[in-house]
Amino acid sequence: MTSTPEQRAKRAAYVREWNARPENRERVLAQRAQRRAAKRDEINAAAAAYREGNRAMLAEKSRAYKAANPEVVVAYRRATAEKHADRKREMKYGLRPGQFAEMLADQGGRCAICRTDTPNGNGWQVDHCHDTGDVRGILCHSCNVGIGHLKDNPAVVEAALNYLRGDSC
Ligand SMILES: [Zn+2]
Structure with missing residues (x-):
């Protein structure tokens, strides 16, 4: 037909x-x-x-869309940031997805040492043993840097504790 x-x-x-x-x-x-x-x-x-x-055309289209819709970009970044961070923690420390959030929740959302709920610096740090690679806990920036400066060594930390507790001031 x-x-x-x-x-x-x-x-x-x-x-x-x-x-x-x-x-x-x-x-x-x-x-x-x-x-x-x-x-x-x-x-x-x-x-x-x-x-x-x-x-080139698609890249320009994408650039123009992002420039015209900054709130969409921000929302997308927010939604994916935690996923990306989880993926990094998985690669670096062997934490499975969601494990970091569980650990932090177990710590009451606070630094395992000083108990602050405001991590500062680069945010929460996954503290791990440099010899075994085992994850010890989640620390704020200051505590993570602090124990690093004390050589991650319990004996040195203890000596520092005794020093602070001494009657030197
Ligand atoms: Zn701390």
Whole structure:
């Protein structure tokens, strides 16, 4: 059966209208998902080729969008910051995702040494034993730097404690 351009346009308009009806939404989405799944490799390859061929334009589009929507950027960074931090802690200290938050919660949200709830500096530090690599606890910036300056050595810390407790002042 042949059809005229007018007939095809009319048919396309009807399909568009049918697809837009709320009662057909689920069927339309399911159909689209099915078609996409069947052609996934083809679609992914086309998308990759498009990105590759339009790098500069897409970068500029992204830059312009970010400049016009700074609040979206801030919200995204906030939402992903903890995830990125968790990933870093996993790589560096072997903490599984969420473990840092659990440890800090176990410490009452406070530094394991001075009990401050304001970490300062670069924020909370994962303190670990430099010999075994084992994580000891979460410290504020000052305490982490402090025990580092005391050579991470209990004997030196104890000597400092005795010194502070002595009647030198
Ligand atoms: Zn502290």
